[in-house]
Amino acid sequence: MIKIYNTQTKQKEEFHSIEDRKVKMYVCGPTVYDLLHVGNFRGAIFFNLVRNWFEYRGYEVTYVYNYTDIDDKIIKRANEESIKTEDVAEKYIAEFEKDFQNLGLKPHSHNPRATHHIDGMVEMIEKLIENEKAYVTEGGEVFYSVESFSEYGKLSHKNLDELQSGARVEVTANKKNPLDFVLWKPSKPNEPKWPSPWGEGRPGWHIECSVMSSKILGDTIDIHGGGIDLIFPHHENEIAQSEGSSGKSFVKYWMHNNFINFGDEKMSKSLGNTVTGRAFIEKYHPEIFKFMILMAHYRSQSDFSVNQVNNAVAGLARIYSSLVLASEALAASDVQRGEIPKKFVTLLQGAKKATEQALDDDFNTPEVFARVFETIRAFNSRFRPGQKVTPEIKAMAGGFRDFMKFVGEQMSLMREEPKSFLVSLDSMLLDHKGLKREDIDQLVEQRVQARLEKNFEESDRLRDELTAMGIEIHDTPEGTVWEVQK
Numbered sequence: 001m002i003k004i005y006n007t008q009t010k011q012k013e014e015f016h017s018i019e020d021r022k023v024k025m026y027v028c029g030p031t032v033y034d035l036l037h038v039g040n041f042r043g044a045i046f047f048n049l050v051r052n053w054f055e056y057r058g059y060e061v062t063y064v065y066n067y068t069d070i071d072d073k074i075i076k077r078a079n080e081e082s083i084k085t086e087d088v089a090e091k092y093i094a095e096f097e098k099d100f101q102n103l104g105l106k107p108h109s110h111n112p113r114a115t116h117h118i119d120g121m122v123e124m125i126e127k128l129i130e131n132e133k134a135y136v137t138e139g140g141e142v143f144y145s146v147e148s149f150s151e152y153g154k155l156s157h158k159n160l161d162e163l164q165s166g167a168r169v170e171v172t173a174n175k176k177n178p179l180d181f182v183l184w185k186p187s188k189p190n191e192p193k194w195p196s197p198w199g200e201g202r203p204g205w206h207i208e209c210s211v212m213s214s215k216i217l218g219d220t221i222d223i224h225g226g227g228i229d230l231i232f233p234h235h236e237n238e239i240a241q242s243e244g245s246s247g248k249s250f251v252k253y254w255m256h257n258n259f260i261n262f263g264d265e266k267m268s269k270s271l272g273n274t275v276t277g278r279a280f281i282e283k284y285h286p287e288i289f290k291f292m293i294l295m296a297h298y299r300s301q302s303d304f305s306v307n308q309v310n311n312a313v314a315g316l317a318r319i320y321s322s323l324v325l326a327s328e329a330l331a332a333s334d335v336q337r338g339e340i341p342k343k344f345v346t347l348l349q350g351a352k353k354a355t356e357q358a359l360d361d362d363f364n365t366p367e368v369f370a371r372v373f374e375t376i377r378a379f380n381s382r383f384r385p386g387q388k389v390t391p392e393i394k395a396m397a398g399g400f401r402d403f404m405k406f407v408g409e410q411m412s413l414m415r416e417e418p419k420s421f422l423v424s425l426d427s428m429l430l431d432h433k434g435l436k437r438e439d440i441d442q443l444v445e446q447r448v449q450a451r452l453e454k455n456f457e458e459s460d461r462l463r464d465e466l467t468a469m470g471i472e473i474h475d476t477p478e479g480t481v482w483e484v485q486k
């Protein structure tokens with residue numbers, strides 16, 4: 001049974017789908033006027049896991065992730081660059097899709113664009129006017145009347161009186177209530193415009209999601225997701241619009257992911273002023289990005305300080321070094337695969353079960369990684385680099401790799417070729433320690449020479465020197481190999 005923390009009820013609830021074995025899920029996507037900030041990717045990466053997990057549990061998931069392709073910021077960008085708003089949107093949708101592909105996330109079922117749904121927005125606004133939830137001003141604007149929707153505030157747990165006392169009184173007092181929000185507005189000269197019963201204009205932002213969600217998924221959906229910054233007013237307004245027009249309940253479970261936090265200025269500086277996901281991926285790696293985001297529980301802040309990046313690199317290097325070890329054992333063609341020892345079978349089964357329980361329990365990814373590292377420790381304690389591969393070890397390596405593959409599939413992680421990716425992770429760790437690969441190679445080579453000359457005093461001294469630098473040496477039948485201590 002999957003349990004989800006529902007923002008609206010403020011508690012974990014058992015998940016029951018509206019239709020048998022089907023999940024209808026909508027997540028608010030980006031406004032496409034620039035490369036996306038690191039934080040915008042948290043939702044994309046986390047809700048990819050949510051979708052994968054429901055599919056693993058036997059649900060058919062329809063996942064809608066929209067593009068807001070008409071907005072003040074897009075118009076501003078188009079004016080700055082003297083191009084059309086469509087071209088701005090087209091360009092940054094393509095850029096986002098490039099990043100999305102590099103991250104290896106599963107394509108969504110639908111990526112609707114707001115400008116393709118203007119008719120639906122006009123229809124919904126007409127319905128809201130008919131239901132006396134919205135009103136037209138003399139200037140041709142249409143506003144939603146928050147007082148007409150008695151449940152306004154039920155998601156964000158704010159009440160109208162409190163909100164009103166905090167609201168700034170607007171100068172353009174066309175609104176009946178300062179909290180009323182715009183559904184349709186006349187376009188300024190040179191802005192994109194569409195025909196409507198209230199004159200040529202363009203839609204407000206909130207109405208887009210209500211319409212795209214209902215057009216593709218129907219009036220009531222299972223899950224609506226987004227960042228916590230969208231709870232108010234965006235999602236609160238979506239509820240008012242959707243329920244105010246259909247008269248039906250809009251969303252069964254509301255899920256919100258927390259922010260990414262740049263602990264220190266050093267980090268923002270090292271990535272340039274605007275910290276885009278692109279910059280992070282290019283400086284580090286998509287695997288590191290996904291791992292960092294999933295290491296934290298989605299409802300807590302994810303810390304992207306320099307320290308935390310180094311922890312993530314070291315953690316991933318531990319994962320990948322165990323994958324290298326397992327694939328080497330499995331590649332030993334002269335050894336038959338035997339039986340996995342009972343104790344290790346029990347351990348693997350326990351780890352898989354605990355992982356399933358953790359993901360069922362509101363996507364507890366930190367718990368999953370705790371199990372992953374526990375399993376790695378157990379595998380490493382039975383098999384070290386350079387150790388002779390036995391039929392038993394080959395079988396353990398197979399079982400271990402299957403478990404890691406299972407976790408990787410849910411998270412869209414562990415996608416890289418282990419050996420070469422481990423080399424690049426080790427290079428990052430060396431960089432952080434201020435060490436150079438060539439210098440280590442040289443010391444290791446000196447030690448090999450000393451051993452050949454049977455100068456064991458010198459070879460031990462060199463090993464101690466390397467250990468002090470944080471380098472581990474393994475003498476294997478194929479020669480001496482080294483790795484960075486993790």
Ligand SMILES: [Zn+2]
Nearest residue numbers: 028029209234
């Ligand atoms: Zn939205």
